[in-house]
Amino acid sequence: MKAKAGDAAPPLGPWQHAWRPLAAAVLGVLVWLVAAGQLPYGTSGPVLGWLLIGDPLVALVCLVLLIWRRRYPLTVTTAVVAVSTVSTLASGAVLLAIGSLAARRRPVQTVFLAVACVLTAPLTNGLYPQRGEPQPLWLTLAYPALIVGIVVAVGVAVGARREELRSLRDRAESAEREQAAREAETRTLERHRIAREMHDVLAHRVSLVAMQAGVLGHRTDLPADQVAVLARGIADGSHQALEELREVLGVLRANPDGPEPPQPSLDGVPALAADARALGLDVEVTTAVTGQPPDLLGRTVYRIVQEGLTNAGKHAPGARVRVAIEGAAGEDLRVTVRDTGASRSAGGTPASGFGLLGLAERVGLAGGTLEHHPVPGGGFELGARLPWPVRTGEGNA
Secondary structure: OOOOHHHOOOOOOHHHHHHHHHHHHHHHHHHHHHHHHOOOOOOOOHHHHHHHHHHHHHHHHHHHHHHHOOOOHHHHHHHHHHHHHHOOOOHHHHHHHHHHHHHOOOHHHHHHHHHHHHHOHHHHHOOOOOOOOOOOHHHHHHHHHHHHHHHHHHHHHHHHHHHHHHHHHHHHHHHHHHHHHHHHHHHHHHHHHHHHHHHHHHHHHHHHHHHHHHHHHHOOOOOHHHHHHHHHHHHHHHHHHHHHHHHHHHHHHOOOOOOOOOOOOHHHHHHHHHHHHOOOOEEEEEEEEEOOOOHHHHHHHHHHHHHHHHHHHHHOOOOEEEEEEEEEOOOEEEEEEEEOOOOOOOOOOOOOOOHHHHHHHHHHHOOOEEEEEEOOOOOEEEEEEEEOOOOOOOOOO
16 A cells, blocks of 8 residues: 655755664664574474575565655565564564555554464464473563553654654644745735825826926917926926935935824825915815824825826816815714816826825725715715824824
């Protein structure tokens, strides 16, 4: 019978392969010498011939069979136990086979073959005549039973140790796989975070520059002063985009133990509205916020308004945009950016397609919900509800 997957012992080196059969052969030689030393004086004929030729040949066959004991433990052990009944020199081989089977943690098969080995011991003991009175049957059985019992116990201990080492190795490999999976997930999350930051920081500024350049390209009738204003806006916007890009790259290269650069907050919303008005949007901001929201909430509100105004400038040039922010600690912080639709044709401003996706991830990280949909009669609405928990020291004093 072939070994099961769970029975497989760890790979052995050349010396580990060699010393076990060598020890079995040495033990067999000792038993063979004892049997030969007990022969009556003058023994000859077939008995002596078997002792000198047949017995060693059978033992050699058993030792050769032991080569496959790890792959076919039950088959090899059964064959060796059966063949060893006619060879005292094979005693070491049969003990090694039984110990190897016990190490595979097969108790029923091990016990059956161990009992068979003990019960066949009188047959092996009676192969050759002995000087003096023959041993009683109980002694003939007790001595092999003791030896086989010790071998089985050692084999079980070896098997338990192998199982423990295998379990530790499997757990270590599992821990390594889990660690690798966590590192991969962390890298993915970090890439997404960097992508959101890059989009939020640059998309608004680059969109403003693109729309100003679009106005210059489509309006050939603009006065010189307006052309100068737009050109200055493009230059300023490009410079600011480069500065913001440097800030993002600086965060990526910065020492993690160093201070974090300043992050946008709720106080930066009026500046966003001013930039949008410079592009021809009619922006009105209504704020009814009681208290100072946490940094994460303020930054998320800033990004929501930024994305809403950027999309309005891209897809609804000349629209009226109403930004409403309201909430208090212990309630939801609600943000709404609603436009009335384009009053003139939109230019070919490029769109990444990831703005709302990244914004939804950002809002989700803050524990809130994001909604966006067209408004009946024209226009578009972007809204979010963000939980604002009461911190220690807020609320009832």
